[in-house]
Amino acid sequence: MNTPLRRLATVMLVMFLVLMGSATSVQYLQAESLNTDSRNVRTLYREYGNARGPIVVADDSVAQSVKVDDPFGYQREYSDGDLYSAVTGFYSIVHGSTQLEHAANDQLTGRSDQLFFSRVRDLITGRKPEGAAVETTILPAAQQAARDGLGDQQGAVVAIEPSTGRILALVSTPGFDPNDLASHTSSEANAAYAELAAADGNPLRSNATLETYPPGSTFKLVTAAAALESGQYDEESELPAPVRLDLPQTSATIGNFGGGGCGSDPITLANALRVSCNTSFAQLGMDLGDDALREQAERFGFDDASLTIPMAVAESRFPADPNAPQTAQSAIGQFDVQATPLQMAMVSAAIANGGKLMRPYVVDSVRAANLSVVSETQPELLSTAVSPGTAAQLTDMMLGVVESGSGTAAQISGVQVAGKTGTAQTSDGAAPHAWFTSFAPADDPQVAVAVIVEHGGALGSEATGGQVAAPIARAVIQAVLGS
Structure with missing residues (x-):
């Protein structure tokens, strides 16, 4: 072979190797990214051409795929779409997916490793592939009570089973109808x-789950927990309770709701929580210090960016390095403290469960198309938030809030309800948010609930957590206990 032919053969060989390498890269190395690219119409046709698994609430499919006469093959259909929109999210050929439709996509499409044997069976039998059913922990009665309680007001409700972390209600208002996007x-x-x-x-x-708010006085549960855990305080420890508290390093002061006193000065820790005394808890926060408050908050789940349920959850935050006045504000759930409604439900759930915080979750199990269970969520300890003794003292104090304090609107005949109200200041000129977090029955907790009504809802600037949010929590508790 002469020199020109050898050179040509070498060039052809190199070109062949480059072509093979490129094909291998596209077909193997880039396969996953290309398959998941929203611009890949073939992926859309493939996904919609197979029946996507249903999302199930108490044996009823609230999201399912129905056969349609168009190139896609199946279309997503939602029953009670507005009621469950915070759970299901949406699945759209144009805008992708959110919430469970996104977080459980591999199970719903049947691509999950959990469904490997189902795929093999379908391949052998020639059966058309189907996605798995995702069965949720949601309790319909609790979900409906939460939605009815919020009505036209903007806000959210989260209810958790304290002993397991199962989410019994997850409502956000305003909701939406996912059918419009499908x-x-x-x-x-x-x-x-x-x-x-x-x-x-x-x-x-x-x-x-995705919005954070100043938790206001509901955060006093965290401050009280930090005090009790320090070993320097108990329910009967006396705290100063001035009408106004002068803050160090500044001319600013902190006052109590309505500008009045807290009934006595000094006041016990239990009574300070019962009447939600700002000045007492602000001073307590400065005495404990920001490190103690932050450590306690983190044990309840704050500052955890990794939490999923399995949907993504916004990180609840305690400020990184507050000075003394900022620590005082933080101790009453203001300054830069931010929490999701899920987070404040977790605080109550941990107290209800003797101090043990269980990881919250909304997927109970996953079933293949032949109804076999391929995975089942097992309760998991997330952290030990407080000791059993501290949890017992906090429970007694929260009972006082509902029995004769700021949360009497949450009372249920024959049921001991433990709770804490909150009225959180937002921006200048805006009405405060109304909060309530609670659990019941206190002697055998079955449900922990957090409610937020943005900017006081229908009552606006006249609203308090006790007036607006507590009755919604009561209705959710009754729905759970009555089911």
Whole structure:
């Protein structure tokens, strides 16, 4: 072979190797990213061409795929879409997916490793592939009570079973109808999405898990826990309770709700929680120090960016390095303290469970198309938030809040309800948020609930957590206990 031919053969060989390498890269190394690329229409046709598994609430499919006569094959259909929108999210050919539709996508499409044997069986038998059913922990009666309680007000409700972490209710208002986004007509899906994106209250984003708020006086549970855990305080420890507290390093002061006193000065820790005395807890926070408050908050789940249920959850935060006045504000749930409604339900759930915080979850089990259970969520300890002794003292103090304090609207005949109200200041000129977090029955806790009504709801600036949020929590508790 002469030199020109050898050179040509070498060039051809190199080109062949480059071509093979490129094909290998596309077909193997880049396969996953190309398959998941929203611009890949073939992926959409493949996903929609198979029946996506249902999302199930108490044996009823609240999201399912139905056969349609178009190139996609199946279309997502939601029953009670608005009621369960914070749980299911949406599944759209144009805008992707959110909430469980996104977090459990591999199970719903059947691509999960958990369903390997089901895929093999389908391959051998020639059966058309189907996604798995995702069975949730949601209790319909609790979900409905929460939605009815919020009504037209913007806010959220989360209810948790303290002993397991099972989420019994997850409601965000305003909600939305996922059916509008499931349309196979791009113009219709785009119009629905644009309308929702521009709507008041950001209905596409779950207030229950993805929005954080100043928790206000509900955070006093964390401050009280830090005090009790320090060993320097108990329920009967006396705290100063001035009408106004002068803050160090500044001319600013902290006052109590309505500008009055707290009934006595000094006041016991239990009574300070019962009447939600700002000045007592602000001073207590400065005495304990920001490190003690932060450590206690983190044991309840704050500052954990990794939490999922399995949907993504916004990180609840305690400020990194507050000075003394900022620590005082933080101790009463203001300054830069931020919490999701899920987080404040977790605080109550941990106290109810003797100090043990269970990891919250909304997926109970996953079933293959042949109804065999391929995975089941097992309760998991997330942290030990407080000792059993501290949990018992906090329970007694929270009972006082509902029996004769700021949370009497949560009372249920024949049931001991433990709770804490909160009225959280937001921006200047805006009405405060109304909070309530609680659990019941106190002697055998079955449910922990957190409620937020943004900007006081219908009562606006006249609202308190006890007036607005506590009755909603009561209705959810009754729904759980009556089921």
